[in-house]
Amino acid sequence: MKKTLRALAVLATLPYISLKIAWVAGSRIGIPENSVLLDDPGLMAVLNSVTVLMDLGVVVLALLLTQPWGLRVRSWLLGLPMWAATGLLAPIVVGFPVQLATAAVAGAEQHTAGGEPFLEEWVFSVVYGGFIVQALALGTLFVLYARDRWSHVWAGRVGELAPDLCGRATRVTAVAASVLALVPAALHVLWASGAEWGLSAARIADRTSDYYVLEAVRAGFVVAAAAAVLTLVFRLGKARRVGAPLAAAWIGTGGVGCWGAWMLLAASMPGSDPAKEPTAQMITSYAGEMITGFLLAGCLTVFLRRRGA
Secondary structure, three states: OHHHHHHHHHHHOHHHHHHHHHHHOOOOOOOOOOOHHHOOHHHHHHHHHHHHHHHHHHHHHHHHOOOHHHHHOOHHHHHHHHHHHHHHHHHHHHHHHHHHHHHHHHOOOOOEEOOEEOOOHHHHHHHHHHHHHHHHHHHHHHHHHHHHHHHHHHOOEHHHOOOOOOHHHHHHHHHHHHHHHHHHHHHHHHHHOOOOOOOOHHHHHOOOHHHHHHHHHHHHHHHHHHHHHHHHHHOOOOOOEOHHHHHHHHHHHHHHHHHHHHHHHHHOOOOOOHHHOOOHHHHHHHHHHHHHHHHHHHHHHHHHHHHHO
16 A cells, blocks of 8 residues: 555656756746746746755655655654645645636636736646645555554543643743734635735736635634644643644644745745735735744644653
8 A cells, every 4th residue: 555655646746847847948838928937937947946856855755654764764854844745735635626616616717927827727737636646645654654653642632631741831832823823814814705905916816716715725724723733732622532633733734834934935036017016914924824834833843742752
């Protein structure tokens, strides 16, 4: 089973990596004539090269999770990239099928940037389909690996956790991060409901059903991350098994922190059109997600380290 899952994870990286390498080499396959991706070829070549390396990380993780030597790797050296991979892939696993279903009901809509399509529709289906296979295969491998190495961490029920397991500092941090999370969560709910406040002119122009689904998904991830970490830190719902909030905290903090950081990085890229520049509110939502996700992940790290000990 592990060999099959490893093969699936590795093969699922090929569509994305192949497209990125083709674009770095100068090909315009899947890129419309007026796409904003053609505005700065040098910058896009650098970004495409970086994302190729990121997806190759999936191959490394798949090998690590299925080889005997992988059990000897230090916890943080595996946990950090696995958490990041989970965070970047999980929102796609949740959101893309909903986007397809919504588009099927509402009618096909182009993925756009400022009113212009920036990639042909088939690219999204191929790439995101590959991401979903990567996520499911790699996630299953990680669960099997963690079962063999750390099954004691999620054993038992929340009420059986030691009352002082996380400590005062961790509890204060979890509360502060959860309060901070209200800002990006509120903004995403606002935008998912159709409000234009705080959005750039280009973002208002290119809103499709995909946009509304994504905003709702991101709001959901913020809420899930905060709720799951608070459950573990304060031992809420004592009859609940530890595994469920632990999984939600792992996936939620990764989705919030990593996507927030990714969007903040994208927003910092130089642009030629002032109408496409992200607003202060958009930057606030990205930064708020990144900070919230990282703080909550820090609380989760304390829980895992002390529970593991």
